[in-house]
Amino acid sequence: MSELRLTVNGGEHVLEAPVGTSLAHVLREELGLTGTKIACNEGHCGACTVQIDGVPRLSCITLAHTVEGEVTTIEGLREHPLVEAFVRSDAVQCGFCTPGQVVSAAALVAANPDPTREEIRHAMAGNICRCGTYPKIEEAILSWQD
């Protein structure tokens, strides 16, 4: 066990966790933030995406003790206009990948509020959706400011 200090969604946390614990595990199991999903647990699918200092990161392959910046999870983005855009556009089917999609999309629009379709496809290609909501995700991101 080793001390772990994390800033998550603006709140400070000091906890104990074995070295080698993933950020995704800490968020879900220790902090109860289950909006961050684990679907592959090896960095291939994007379901576990969080932001560290605004940059999308795969929390399932990020060691919790190495995190230095501020972590933002879907729980910290619940009031983001993208949420409404995703619902309005039907950019959700089973919803298991969706929080990760929103976290990636929020990082994209923070850096580039009016992304083109190509830029959306580039930024979102790391988030797999097996239900195939991609066209609706594109629409949601294109219309997030409406």
Added chain:
Amino acid sequence: MARLIRTEKEVEGRFEEVWIVVEEDPLEQWPAGPLAVVGRPAPRKDGHERVRGEARYTADLKLPGMLHAAVLRSPHAHAKVRRIDLAPALALPGVRGAIGPGEAPGLAEEPGFSGAAVAAVAADTFGQARAAVEAIEIEWEELEVVIDPDDAVRRELLMAEPRHYARGDVEKALAEADVVVEATYRTQTVLHNSLETHQALCEWQGDALHVYISTQYIWGIRQAVAETLGLPEDKVRVVCEYMGGGFGSKNGPDEYTFVAAELAKRTGRPVRCALTRREEHTSAGNRNATIQRLRAGARSDGTIIALEGEFTNSVGWSGWNASTEGPMRMLYDCENVRTVTYGAQLNTPPMKAFRAPGFVEGTFGLECMVDELAAKLDVDPLELRRRNYASSNDGTPFSSKNLEDCYRQAEPHWERRHEVRARSDVVWKRGVGMASQIWYGGGGPPSYAWVRLGSDGRATVITAMQDIGTGTRTAMAQIAAEELGVPLEQVDVVLGDSARGAYASISAGSSTLPSMGPAVRAAAADAREQVEDIAEQRGLPKDTPLQEIVAVLEESQILGKGARGPNPAGMSVLTFGVHVVEVAVDVETGEVQVERVAAIHDVGRIVNPLGASSQVEGGIIQGIGHTLSEARLLDPETGRVLTTSLDAYRMPTIADVPEIVCEFVDRPDEHLTNLGSKGLGEPPIVPIAAAIANAIRDATGADVHELPITREEMLRALREAQQRERETEKRGAPAAV
């Protein structure tokens, strides 16, 4: 009055006769077209919960004292456990229990595929359980491995008797045909890859077992768990409020449920057993590979007079012999058809239903062959399909069929082919292809729903069904709102718990909406009639808003109940559609890009056009993966899965998505239920592979015969086409265009 009737039930193309109790007062169908709520686009009722990460999936549930199970899986495709010692595992920190072969259903002493469950450990953390599994001492006796499906068929290693079908005289018709085509098509094994892996969390409360599970069939889990464990069904409670995808793979309980139940019993603690992604790739089921040896004969006027197919399904160690021959039997009005379907039992991971099992694979073969026939006959592919239009299902009338309307709506998309081809250049060849779709999706009884109406004018639909992500809550709320005459916002839907609702249909076989929708409408109608009775007693005019009528109720509630009636007797309930696909093929590298897909489907009444378009897009995108990039690969020597991760098994990303145009023939099936709706989950994945392959032929003249259409397969087909062209030129005939 309750009526006991005998009726035919169909799920995923498999039929059985069942007794059902129905007590529905027949309701007249609503008029066609958009109504006040039904037929209008509605965002998901549970959209915010899912998007905001608030929805609780099985993966998110945590019970006090919960343990985590890990499973020891066979590294061998076929072997016998000679000796196993669980003691070293039990000695490790955090370990609370361990079970071996025979100690829970699904733990095999003689595993028949690499990845089959053999033993399991429960520990305080998953990491501890995993480490303990590694510590189990086990000695194997390796057994003979059968992987080649043709070899299995030769040796009669089959899941069931071969399935034979025949009408007319195929030999005679082939002899009389002006044109005959013959080809072998192969489709690969693909994985469902639901993002939430297969998992269950089991807890005993007294003699009752509570099963929290990611499932497509709450009541099927209840029945199967009760039967397997020898419990009364009422002692098994099954809960699934949200689930992260299934696509056919989550219809049954499987070993992880029984492992969790047994370890929970032994430890007296709740136990979660969740597959890892890598286990998902070896042990959670797949769409089986097929070999399809086909022949077709036609007269020069384009009448298809003979269809013949020998189909081999590589079922694997368990599963069933899906109806790969179905499209050949049903899609065209051909007098002479003969098929035989073998289900090879192999030492490979199990087949499970995957979004229109059999028909996806069979449509690829059949619809590619029809286009090869069209090319030989020099008949337009759309025209050839129209000339052979089936007016009945082998003599049984369709409850409704509007495929002709789909074809008509497809015409403007089909017309684009001249312009699309003209955009070809030296490297990128462009073309347009089409394929038709036939599949089931009629749903059926039994299915029940209740509607609870309070004095605030809000209604709650209660039924113990599941929403697998297709927008079930929303469609059910729309139907209830329409029948009650209240806004959609005033209707909630409570589902997902066998202890807190009536029996509900499986969410598979595109049956959710056609099975449950009519029951919900009947329940809402029952509630509405009670409201009308109250209005009459209060002397209120008939058109008084519901809210005003029920306002007097205070704490009283109106409870409506409804049941799904039978499907129309003596009729085939089927779904139809057509896809028109535009592709670009790089003839130097063999790269294929799908640029545009127009999908026109005939599935009866559309309840939610927004959700329906999402189903179509999702099916097409999953189908593009099936067609171009996905393949579960095995080591041919050992039978071990090589593609165990998502970087090896390549599913479409947002960057792979073409332009998708989605249209419907939105016409209620007048013979089907009080709703007239069929299912839509599966139809969109059925024709896409053949439509892509046919577009490739249009673009390049090359016949692809194998999925996935890798660059190797594409280049092989291109070389073959060039060879054919050279031979034709040598013979002095005009070169094929």
